Amino acid sequence: MGGNYLLEARNLTMRFGGVVAVRDVSLSLREGELHCLIGPNGAGKSTFFRMLSGQHRPSSGEVLFNGRSIIGQGSARIARAGMGIKTQVPSVFNSMTVRENVMLAASRELSSVLAKKRCDEVMERIGIGHLAAAKVGILAHGQRQLVELATVIAPSPSLILLDEPAAGMTGDEVDRLGDLLIELARSCSVIVVEHDMAFIRRIARSITVFNQGSVLIEGPADQVLSDQRVRDVYLGKEVA
């Protein structure tokens, strides 16, 4: 089952009481793809993400990761199977240094000698090596976001899910993050939920647009961003 897709979400629906947050959404992702999810506030993007990562059990539908069902497995087990997730809620420890945070994340998968090596590699790759000894609590918001990203990739996931990674970053930081994600997508698959259209335009190759819990359109980035339906749901906002 699963063909050669890394991730397959089939007909996912999520109901909260009477509210249908996500309705019958399917999405397939191959290895090495960098896919973006966009859509207006409340469209269901974060809920869809939480179903992929095991934080929500779907009301109906199926999620296959590496060809195997992960429904009901729980987020810790799904993370160990190779899915890294960065939510909108910070998960780094402010009282610990950058190195300690990245080391902790790397140690979940590796013995201490290998974790140290991996920790150094990751800090270098993300461009935070010079901040290794700094306590995370004193860092600027954009730097903290990069530390979060480092903790997500430290256990060498095959897929990373990033919910609004550019939120609150300066223009330069957003550019840098874009370059980083393009580079990261050479060694793992990436799904990004984001509102920042300049960022989306910079990184996206393929895009799914959510609207009112359903998929409005999906396809290559240039085609999707110039589609009139997408312009309409973002009425008053710049899309392309």
Ligand SMILES: Nc1ncnc2c1ncn2[C@@H]1O[C@H](COP(=O)(O)OP(=O)(O)OP(=O)(O)O)[C@@H](O)[C@H]1O
């Ligand atoms: N735990 C929950 N209980 C009840 N309703 C919820 C819950 N989580 C989300 N919803 C509802 O589901 C719908 C989709 O919300 P969701 O957060 O997934 O949208 P989103 O596209 O991620 O929005 P944003 O871009 O603002 O983060 C909204 O109507 C929201 O109020």
